[in-house]
Amino acid sequence: MDLQIVLLLGQDGITSGAIYALLALALVLVFAVTRVIFIPQGEFVAFGALTLSSLQAGKLPGTLWLLIGLGAAVAFADISWALRHHKMRRVPLILFYNCGVPILLAGYLLAVSPATLPQPVQVALTLAMVVPIGAMIYRLAYQPIAEASVLMLLIVSVAVHVALIGLGLLFFGAEGSRTTPFTDMSFQIGDAVLQGQTVLVVVASLVLIVALYFYFERTIYGKALRATAMNRTGARLMGISANLAGRLSFMLAALIGAFSGVLIAPITTIYYDSGFLIGLKGFVGAIIGGLASYPIAAAGAILVGLLESFSSFYASAFKEVIVFTLIIPVLLWRSLTSRHVEEEE
Amino acid sequence: MKLKAVAIRILALAGAGGTSLVYADINVGVTLSATGPAASLGIPEKNTFALMPTTLGGQKVNYIILDDASDTTTAVKNTRKLISENKVDAIIGSTITPNSLAMIDVAAEAETPMISMSAAAKIVEPMDAKRAWVFKTPQNDALMAAAIVDHMIAAKVKTVAYIGFADAYGEGWWNEFSKVAEAKGIKIVANERYNRPDTSVTGQVLKILSAKPDAVLVGGAGTPAALPEKSLKEKGYKGQMYQTHGVANPDFLRVCGKDCEGTILPAGPVLVADQLPDNNPVRAVALEYVGKYEGTYGKGSASTFGAHAWDAGRLLANAVPVALKKAKPGTPEFRKALRDALEGTRNLTLAHGVASYSDKDHVGFDQRARVMVKIENGGWKLVH
Structure with a gap:
């Protein structure tokens, strides 16, 4: 064990940790705003990565059909709501956002050959396909039971997770995929080689975290989300729609997930079911932050990444055991230091 | 009705x-x-x-x-x-x-x-x-493991590292392979595990590199078996790579790409049916299935x-x-x-x-149930 190995393991741990940190932030955000423990968070990682790789292979990704299908279901639900409340004027807008936009996207993808597009366009198309799915899932699965208990919302999360895993297998097949790297650069630091792609992951994660910070501090929607997280009823009295906040937080979670997937797809093989484990490690980070504190959750996620990297060197067979055992002392410490408030029955 | x-x-x-x-x-x-x-x-x-x-x-x-x-x-x-x-x-x-x-x-x-x-x-x-x-x-894994060890001996491999799935597949291969390899005088210098959906095997790969083996055997199946091999190549490993017959599908070639060129693995003859000699009885049946x-x-x-x-x-x-x-x-x-x-x-x-x-x-199988295959130009090539 010399310095070079420590450096390489550290670099590897921080790269995975950066991704876990992004997911931990998304989990904290969703939980704070909607009280949903968002188990399917990881699926967006897999969907983002595999959608991009389908595009690069010149295939129409299955997520497009999912988007169209969910869009139609949301339109149906929203229009029947509008009819019942005599708000006919909303119908064209509902149709445009939920059916028109996905169909335009499908038309565009059918018209061009996606494999020949420049990489940034492929990434943009991937995000355009995967991100709205987050909001649509909120509308269909969570909004009707938004006032239910945390346990009920958790059970729905498990159901959504299982459904998305099944769809992932159907869309992308059982075997994994990789995407072409964004950069082939590598840097020489002492004896260690630093891959440009891993630097990109860390930098992009940092940029996203800073962007999220400004979003929450400086924009009206970000502030509305924060207000809802602090006090749902109070926020509603101030005219902030809980439904809007829910959709927005899920859309952000999907954006973070899909973006993480796009980032890591060139450095590792992603499978239709990879997301769950990645999301789970983000969840360990979020738990360290008590599902409430963003900075502690991010730091916890980096810790998980480092722990994973070093334990894979010392005891590879027990890597997952070590990572997930971490949660027990953390839970103990949290339950000893914080007063438990009984949730509504 | x-x-x-x-x-x-x-x-x-x-x-x-x-x-x-x-x-x-x-x-x-x-x-x-x-x-x-x-x-x-x-x-x-x-x-x-x-x-x-x-x-x-x-x-x-x-x-x-x-x-x-x-x-x-x-x-x-x-x-x-x-x-x-x-x-x-x-x-x-x-x-x-x-x-x-x-x-x-x-x-x-x-x-x-x-x-x-x-x-x-x-x-x-x-x-x-x-x-x-x-x-x-x-x-049986033993039949395939013996084939790998024979190939290693012919290629004058003295030390070998093993990295396999942390499940029944990787464990089974480890048992069979370590038994045969040690009996034939090949020294196993590292024994690592990883999980199928892992996104990184840097730790395991660094440990293998520090043991400096002549060859590395990956005990994995399907596309997940590509990850250690790609990581080893990325970190500059130059020795011979071996895989098991679990990787014998087109997706593995797609994911591993040029990093897997030159990899040797044992496989059922059906994998290279069209390259089998005409007098091999398996050829006709295998070609019928593939067709x-x-x-x-x-x-x-x-x-x-x-x-x-x-x-x-x-x-x-x-x-x-x-x-x-x-x-x-x-x-x-x-x-x-x-x-x-x-x-x-x-x-x-x-x-x-x-x-x-x-x-x-x-x-009921004998030696006719396995062939050695090399990955060449993104395809499977029968090794004679």
Whole structure:
């Protein structure tokens, strides 16, 4: 064990940790705003990565059909709501956002050959396909039971997770995929080689975290989300729609997930079911932050990444055991230091 | 409607006085892992059943295919369902070893012959009263491990590192390989594990690199086996790479790309069917399977895993006519006769080799069931 190995393991741990940190932030955000423990968070990682790789292979990704299908279901639900409340004027807008936009996207993808597009366009198309799915899932699965208990919302999360895993297998097949790297650069630091792609992951994660910070501090929607997280009823009295906040937080979670997937797809093989484990490690980070504190959750996620990297060197067979055992002392410490408030029955 | 059909059948049976069972189809129950972690193996197997013969020995065959989601409990549940509800005459399955092991008790209890499509030797060894009902089509890991060790000795490899799945597959390969390698004087300098969905194996790879082995063997299946090899190449490893026959599908080549050039692995002959010499008996059968599969599912889609299912079908096709002479389908006597007929299989050419069973050996393969293959120009190349 010399310095070079420590450096390489550290670099590897921080790269995975950066991704876990992004997911931990998304989990904290969703939980704070909607009280949903968002188990399917990881699926967006897999969907983002595999959608991009389908595009690069010149295939129409299955997520497009999912988007169209969910869009139609949301339109149906929203229009029947509008009819019942005599708000006919909303119908064209509902149709445009939920059916028109996905169909335009499908038309565009059918018209061009996606494999020949420049990489940034492929990434943009991937995000355009995967991100709205987050909001649509909120509308269909969570909004009707938004006032239910945390346990009920958790059970729905498990159901959504299982459904998305099944769809992932159907869309992308059982075997994994990789995407072409964004950069082939590598840097020489002492004896260690630093891959440009891993630097990109860390930098992009940092940029996203800073962007999220400004979003929450400086924009009206970000502030509305924060207000809802602090006090749902109070926020509603101030005219902030809980439904809007829910959709927005899920859309952000999907954006973070899909973006993480796009980032890591060139450095590792992603499978239709990879997301769950990645999301789970983000969840360990979020738990360290008590599902409430963003900075502690991010730091916890980096810790998980480092722990994973070093334990894979010392005891590879027990890597997952070590990572997930971490949660027990953390839970103990949290339950000893914080007063438990009984949730509504 | 359904009731009426059943009534007509009963009448017909009664009319025939039970002397001729015109309506007694042969029912073959199949449970395989078309979803879950083993889906990449289970899907080609499932596809293969669509190509199977619809009659055996002049009798109609029904294949009842259930998915066990790579889950042991579901596999056992499926087996019970197939036996009690569908009254199957034989069971084919499952895709993975833990499922197959768990199914042995159920199949033996119901005295139903079972043909497993998973690899581990312990499915049919040591032979006992229960395993007498169980056969399997994939080669034993020991046969494949011995082939790798022979190749290593010929290539003058002195030290080797092993990195495998942290599950039954990786553990099974470690046991077989370390046993043979040490007996032949090859030193194993590192033994690492990783998980199928892992996104990074940097730690394991660094440890392997610091042990400086002449060669590295990856004990993994399908596309996940590409990750250690890609990481090793990325970190500048120059030694010889070996993989197991678990990677023998086109997706592995797609994901691993140019990093896997020059990799050596043992495989069933069906993988390189068109490169086999004309005098190899396996060639014709293997080409027939590949032709049929790719005719239906597209060029380059055939894999060795589907061929294990095909071989199970061939074993049945060979045994059913013998059993039909002794008893009628749907009876315990027929299942017993079918088991005896399966065990009586001699020199039957399959897509994966030539099988001769005995009351001690329910795998029945010899050296003809494996070839050494090298990855060259993004394809499989037979090594002579």
